Amino acid sequence: xxxxxxxxxxxxxxxxxxxxxxxxxxxxxxxxxxxxxxxxxxxxxxxxxxxxxxxxxxxxxxxxxxxxxxxxxxxxxxxxxxxxxxxxxxxxxxxxxxxxxxxxxxxxxxxxxxxxxxxxxxxxxxxxxxxxxxxxxxxxxxxxxxxxxxxxxxxxxxxxxxxxxxxxxxxxxxxxxxxxxxxxxxxxxxxxxxxxxxxxxxxxxxxxxxxxxxxxxxxxxxxxxxxxxxxxxxxxxxxxxxxxxxxxxxxxxxxxxxxxxxxxxxxxxxxxxxxxxxxxxxxxxxxxxxxxxxxxxxxxxxxxxxxxxxxxxxxxxxxxxxxxxxxxxxxxxxxxxxxxxxxxxxxxxxxxxxxxxxxxxxxxxxxxxxxxxxxxxxxxxxxxxxxxxxxxxxxxxxxxxxxxxxxxxxxxxxxxxxxxxxxxxxxxxxxxxxxxxxxxxxxxxxxxxxxxxxxxxxxxxxxxxxxxxxxxxxxxxxxxxxxxxxxxxxxxxxxxxxxxxxxxxxxxxxxxxxxxxxxxxxxxxxxxxxxxxxxxxxxxxxx
Amino acid sequence: xxxxxxxxxxxxxxxxxxxxxxxxxxxxxxxxxxxxxxxxxxxxxxxxxxxxxxxxxxxxxxxxxxxxxxxxxxxxxxxxxxxxxxxxxxxxxxxxxxxxxxxxxxxxxxxxxxxxxxxxxxxxxxxxxxxxxxxxxxxxxxxxxxxxxxxxxxxxxxxxxxxxxxxxxxxxxxxxxxxxxxxxxxxxxxxxxxxxxxxxxxxxxxxxxxxxxxxxxxxxxxxxxxxxxxxxxxxxxxxxxxxxxxxxxxxxxxxxxxxxxxxxxxxxxxxxxxxxxxxxxxxxxxxxxxxxxxxxxxxxxxxxxxxxxxxxxxxxxxxxxxxxxxxxxxxxxxxxxxxxxxxxxxxxxxxxxxxxxxxxxxxxxxxxxxxxxxxxxxxxxxxxxxxxxxxxxxxxxxxxxxxxxxxxxxxxxxxxxxxxxxxxxxxxxxxxx
Numbered sequence: 003x004x005x006x007x008x009x010x011x012x013x014x015x016x017x018x019x020x021x022x023x024x025x026x027x028x029x030x031x032x033x034x035x036x037x038x039x040x041x042x043x044x045x046x047x048x049x050x051x052x053x054x055x056x057x058x059x060x061x062x063x064x065x066x067x068x069x070x071x072x073x074x075x076x077x078x079x080x081x082x083x084x085x086x087x088x089x090x091x092x093x094x095x096x097x098x099x100x101x102x103x104x105x106x107x108x109x110x111x112x113x114x115x116x117x118x119x120x121x122x123x124x125x126x127x128x129x130x131x132x133x134x135x136x137x138x139x140x141x142x143x144x145x146x147x148x149x150x151x152x153x154x155x156x157x158x159x160x161x162x163x164x165x166x167x168x169x170x171x172x173x174x175x176x177x178x179x180x181x182x183x184x185x186x187x188x189x190x191x192x193x194x195x196x197x198x199x200x201x202x203x204x205x206x207x208x209x210x211x212x213x214x215x216x217x218x219x220x221x222x223x224x225x226x227x228x229x230x231x232x233x234x235x236x237x238x239x240x241x242x243x244x245x246x247x248x249x250x251x252x253x254x255x256x257x258x259x260x261x262x263x264x265x266x267x268x269x270x271x272x273x274x275x276x277x278x279x280x281x282x283x284x285x286x287x288x289x290x291x292x293x294x295x296x297x298x299x300x301x302x303x304x305x306x307x308x309x310x311x312x313x314x315x316x317x318x319x320x321x322x323x324x325x326x327x328x329x330x331x332x333x334x335x336x337x338x339x340x341x342x343x344x345x346x347x348x349x350x351x352x353x354x355x356x357x358x359x360x361x362x363x364x365x366x367x368x369x370x371x372x373x374x375x376x377x378x379x380x381x382x383x384x385x386x387x388x389x390x391x392x393x394x395x396x397x398x399x400x401x402x403x404x405x406x407x408x409x410x411x412x413x414x415x416x417x418x419x420x421x422x423x424x425x426x427x428x429x430x431x432x433x434x435x436x437x438x439x440x441x442x443x444x445x446x447x448x449x450x451x452x453x454x455x456x457x458x459x460x461x462x463x464x465x466x467x468x469x470x471x472x473x474x475x476x477x478x479x480x481x482x483x484x485x486x487x488x489x490x491x492x493x494x495x496x497x498x499x500x501x502x503x504x505x506x507x508x509x510x511x512x513x514x515x516x517x518x519x520x521x522x523x524x525x526x527x528x529x530x531x532x533x534x535x536x537x538x539x540x541x542x543x544x545x
Numbered sequence: 546x547x548x549x550x551x552x553x554x555x556x557x558x559x560x561x562x563x564x565x566x567x568x569x570x571x572x573x574x575x576x577x578x579x580x581x582x583x584x585x586x587x588x589x590x591x592x593x594x595x596x597x598x599x600x601x602x603x604x605x606x607x608x609x610x611x612x613x614x615x616x617x618x619x620x621x622x623x624x625x626x627x628x629x630x631x632x633x634x635x636x637x638x639x640x641x642x643x644x645x646x647x648x649x650x651x652x653x654x655x656x657x658x659x660x661x662x663x664x665x666x667x668x669x670x671x672x673x674x675x676x677x678x679x680x681x682x683x684x685x686x687x688x689x690x691x692x693x694x695x696x697x698x699x700x701x702x703x704x705x706x707x708x709x710x711x712x713x714x715x716x717x718x719x720x721x722x723x724x725x726x727x728x729x730x731x732x733x734x735x736x737x738x739x740x741x742x743x744x745x746x747x748x749x750x751x752x753x754x755x756x757x758x759x760x761x762x763x764x765x766x767x768x769x770x771x772x773x774x775x776x777x778x779x780x781x782x783x784x785x786x787x788x789x790x791x792x793x794x795x796x797x798x799x800x801x802x803x804x805x806x807x808x809x810x811x812x813x814x815x816x817x818x819x820x821x822x823x824x825x826x827x828x829x830x831x832x833x834x835x836x837x838x839x840x841x842x843x844x845x846x847x848x849x850x851x852x853x854x855x856x857x858x859x860x861x862x863x864x865x866x867x868x869x870x871x872x873x874x875x876x877x878x879x880x881x882x883x884x885x886x887x888x889x890x891x892x893x894x895x896x897x898x899x900x901x902x903x904x905x906x907x908x909x910x911x912x913x914x915x916x917x918x919x920x921x922x923x924x925x926x927x928x929x930x931x932x933x934x935x936x937x938x939x940x941x942x943x944x945x946x947x948x949x950x951x952x953x954x955x956x957x958x959x960x961x962x963x964x965x966x967x968x969x970x971x972x973x974x975x976x977x978x
Contacts (some may be wrong), residue, residue: 231811257936275692330609335678363629
């Protein structure tokens with residue numbers, strides 16, 4: 003509570019200051035949004051990345067920065083397709099995979115990237131001592147689950163450096179999506195000597211990390227400023243046009259970001275409801291992009307929480323109408339109401355999954371919701387419901403949504419909701435501790451397979467913050483994980499989709515779409531569903 | 546030349562000399578600004594106390610169908626049922642508007658074989674340009690439900706791949722409300738299968754905010770919080786300051802030293818930090834109202850200034866001959882305090898009080914603005930400013946209205962305080978303006 007309050011206070015003050023600064027046009031000019039001579043761009047970050055250690059980072063900001071700093075075995079190319087990163091050739095089979103590394107891949111201190119660096123990184127991330135929340139992503143690899151549980155030593159992991167430049171991976175179960183996993187941040191290499199030298203402080207500062215990607219971290223003033231410079235040791239440096247990415251503003255306030263864009267201080271700004279009309283009026287071309295992220299309300303299933311009750315969750319499901327939220331409160335074209343665990347962008351057998359397996363929609367019905375609530379009350383044996391703790395982020399939109407839920411639950415069901423607004427780091431911490439009844443959470447896909455959403459609420463997943471435990475859910479996830487037959491896998495996923503609608507472990511609210519304005523001289527920016535968004539890896543500034 | 550002999554002048558009464566230096570009649574304290582300020586304060590008090598009776602809308606009701614509106618009058622709204630996904634059948638010869646109300650605008654246009662994806666734009670019918678890119682549709686129909694208002698819209702449909710403009714139509718949606726919302730607001734009671742065709746929506750004289758809440762009702766509710774804190778907190782901390790200051794001044798010696806050093810210590814404490822500490826100490830979890838710790842923090846941290854003021858005055862009064870004579874004649878301490886000290890200290894206290902009110906209002910506004918004060922759904926002027934800053938560019942009204950109320954109340958109380966000080970200065974022998 004204490005650090006949270008201070009952090010929120012300082013964040014608000016900073017936003018205010020930033021807003022005041024942007025309203026002073028005289029101050030513009032010292033830093034331009036794009037600099038075609040130096041090929042330099044200036045951007046704003048929504049929040050500071052909690053960490054840049056690739057083995058423990060979990061958030062989208064960290065993923066954005068890391069995708070520019072680091073490169074895995076494979077990477078996403080200019081068209082969003084998978085292509086060779088550190089690996090120049092690979093071979094994927096049902097029992098395992100084999101990668102041949104390129105000889106010119108280098109760390110930022112000039113030493114070559116070897117197969118040992120990958121072996122070390124993956125073992126490191128899996129060690130219980132590292133406490134990586136993404137450890138589960140390695141579970142397709144042999145022995146990974148046992149290592150994470152502390153039953154086997156890390157060196158029994160099914161990954162081996164045959165030579166400096168050849169890596170062999172053994173699978174515990176078929177993993178048709180393994181190639182796209184290797185482009186994910188937790189699979190990035192780490193240098194053993196560097197991690198050991200700095201220990202827990204690794205990647206806590208700009209000078210305490212080694213990178214192997216297109217850019218290096220040149221400056222990191224905590225809470226204020228990051229700067230990325232082109233990495234001169236990067237093997238594919240000739241294809242990197244941008245020489246410097248400056249991130250001198252950290253604000254999650256979209257109007258502050260838009261003001262910065264309008265004053266020519268930053269090259270890209272996301273738009274929020276209140277800014278759309280202004281942007282249209284000013285004639286900025288508006289770009290749209292489906293981020294592939296799912297926003298949802300997650301319920302706490304720990305002992306002593308009313309949200310563990312089935313009828314209680316059902317009542318909430320029948321009163322919180324995603325379409326009303328999206329159309330009335332959020333009001334951004336491109337944001338879609340969500341009714342399923344799987345967003346529209348998820349691929350199915352041959353077409354988008356949602357076209358092959360349409361979801362059930364629950365139509366809002368206040369009378370039914372009240373009946374469910376009365377039933378929950380009876381079952382729980384309560385006189386009255388205790389106030390619900392709704393944990394939300396600190397962005398203006400998050401608060402607005404929270405006030406909407408608060409109103410609907412109060413007005414429709416007579417439930418008292420207390421809004422617990424926390425900065426990102428603090429919110430993650432409270433989610434981890436289970437200090438909430440309902441949390442407004444979001445999940446962006448990590449790799450290009452439906453499993454990135456599906457195993458989220460399996461009982462063994464650390465990101466299952468509500469500790470939802472449903473044997474049927476776990477069964478269908480394991481079934482899909484053990485199968486390499488696409489039809490069988492997606493059938494299992496369709497079952498999961500039904501469980502989510504029927505048992506309501508989460509309440510999907512919307513699929514995020516981003517509307518943004520971009521500097522007309524800045525070209526080739528990729529908006530990625532996977533692997534860090536946006537990507538300036540292939541961008542350039544047109545003179 | 547004779548040397549004038551010095552001699553005593555006859556005594557003359559002093560009145561004659563005083564006559565021509567007698568002060569001109571003092572200007573009346575009731576200058577126009579003071580009168581205006583009094584009227585403003587009275588109006589504000591009426592606004593927050595009587596206002597909610599005259600304007601019985603809840604400050605927390607979210608009119609989802611009327612988000613971010615300007616001033617509106619009461620109007621009838623058509624009740625619209627949620628019919629799920631809309632899939633029209635058959636073909637149309639030209640762009641057809643199947644339905645046009647503020648819940649949904651349904652467009653159906655002829656399918657063109659050479660176009661794979663259609664790009665829809667929605668712009669204001671009064672402005673040039675395509676406007677907002679709404680969606681990309683692969684079907685020749687689209688249902689728009691996105692924050693529709695009762696305004697003239699122009700929909701344009703283009704080929705998403707070539708950008709070629711295909712159709713365009715102007716639509717003015719009719720006011721509507723969804724069945725869900727009407728039931729939520731309690732406008733339809735019971736489980737009737739037949740819905741009323743129209744429902745009256747209330748007027749919003751100052752418009753609605755980004756969540757569809759009536760701004761007038763919010764200004765009243767917010768003002769009640771702001772003025773409550775503005776009056777109660779100074780009342781408490783000035784009383785405490787007076788008592789401690791009077792004890793220190795009258796008792797003197799060790800007691801005086803102790804109390805004044807305590808005051809020095811309290812002055813050195815940072816207000817914001819203590820505000821946060823009090824919240825923690827009170828066990829005020831996130832999402833609970835922070836008004837009590839706010840008032841307590843002000844009580845504990847703001848008393849020294851008035852204590853010092855009162856102590857100084859009491860010390861000065863204690864040395865006055867009439868107090869000494871009262872002491873000599875054996876009056877009790879209580880009688881002296883009541884008869885001689887209190888009446889002379891009272892004007893100072895009043896002045897301090899009237900200056901503390903705007904300060905307290907402002908402190909509350911500041912704390913609510915940074916999210917340390919009231920928590921939703923209750924509100925205050927400061928919290929309203931915080932809400933409004935998000936939509937400052939598109940709807941400046943959301944921020945400017947509460948800011949205006951804060952400014953007016955702070956200014957009015959300051960002017961009143963000034964006038965009170967002038968009056969008390971004059972009474973204690975100082976010169977008026």
